[in-house]
Amino acid sequence: MPLEISIADVDGLVGTELGVSEWIDVPQSRIDAFAEATDDHQFIHVDPGRAAETAFGGTIAHGFLTVSLLSAMHADCVPRLREPNVGINFGFNKLRFMAPVPSGARVRGRFVLKEARMRGPGLLMTTYDVTVQIEGGKKPALTATWLTVIQFDPKDLPAIPG
Secondary structure (H helix, E strand, C coil): CCCEECHHHHHHHCCCEEEECCCEEECHHHHHHHHHHHCCCCHHHHCHHHHHCCCCCCCECCHHHHHHCHHHHHHHHCCEECCCEEEEEEEEEEEEECCCCECCEEEEEEEEEEEEEEEECCEEEEEEEEEEEECCCCCCCEEEEEEEEEEECHHHCCCCCC
16 A cells, blocks of 8 residues: 555545554553543553452553554554645544453554545545454454544645546
8 A cells, every 4th residue: 555645546445454553552651641631540440459350350451542542543554645634533433342452462453444435525534444453362452433534625636537
């Protein structure tokens, strides 16, 4: 997959895996920082002693911490658009937490472009099927259908031959 594509190329990539990100470390320090940022101090995330007594066997990342890594994963592996643009999160049609991410694990994202459609001049809606894998894990950490809107100036759209 090229590092850069045109908006005019996007429609032809529907159904294609656009990229797999590099592995991202999820150490306890990242989990603790996320707990501070969100005021979610549930013991399964921040208390290794108590968490060790649960079925998890130790602390686990917040599900929303894993979701928050999607933007970095996307930036790491999905081709960038040549035309000046602004990408905006639109939401999720589906988001499922499939397996906990243990403290110290590594995760990566796989992005398949499920749909791309114009929503008006200068607005492209993209839908990705995303899977976040846990290194060595049997099940993914999460699966999602993620929607983004790409805003661009229609005058920047290249002419499409034919």
